[in-house]
Amino acid sequence: QAFPIRAGSVTLADKEGEGAASHTSRSVALEFIKTVCHVLSLDTSVEDEVQRMRRALLAQVGHREFSSISTFESPGQSFVLPDLICNHCNSCRDVDLMRDPAVTSDYPDDNWHCNNCGIRHDLDKVELKLVEHVQRRSTRYQLQDLRCTKCHKVAKRSMSQRCSSCSGNLECDDSPEEFNNDMRIMARVAQFHEFHWLQEIVENAAM
Secondary structure, eight states: OOOOOOTTBOOGGGSTTOOGGGOSHHHHHHHHHHHHHHHHTTSGGGHHHHHHHHHHHHHHTTOOTTSGGGSOOOSBOOOEEEEEEOTTTOOEEEEETTTOTTTOOSSGGGSSBOTTTOOBOOHHHHHHHHHHHHHHHHHHHHTOOEEETTTOOBOSSTTOSBOTTTOOBEEESSOHHHHHHHHHHHHHHHHHHTOHHHHHHHHHHOO
8 A cells, every 4th residue: 555646646655754554454554544525524514513523533544632642734735837838828726746537647648738729838938937937946045044933023133042131041033944945835836847957957956
């Protein structure tokens, strides 16, 4: 048993503190329980029954009802490429590169067709837009301000460890975790869509 790998798939190995050893049939069973119970719970008329079923099923796989690992999380990530313009008909739309079935089909020849005229998009231009996005994201992270966690003022001296006004700790506005998560998403996009140039740029930008 294994998790299906899609462009936006989030597996247990992607979650902090867990590795490839988490890919067991038991983990698959747990994710299945969480997903099915979450879908069934949308019907408020059977909410109590679903809660009892969820509690019993989680006990079968050795997890408590209110533990963090038993909490449902969206199984798919998302990255929307804005303003994708067709070279043939000038149709413009936003495309989710990790969820939109028009670009994530199992059959590559069926992907990347304009939903207005049916002509295939120029993938070199798509990749260029993504490369420019990564470069802007990397530049923004590197040039960001340090901010005091206490008074929230921007640090005047970038080499200081303490705020000059209140001696509070200084932290980046954009955390390394957020930046690395963005790079992981772009790496997944590059791998799934076989954008080799983008993959190289992401590898150089990642911390």
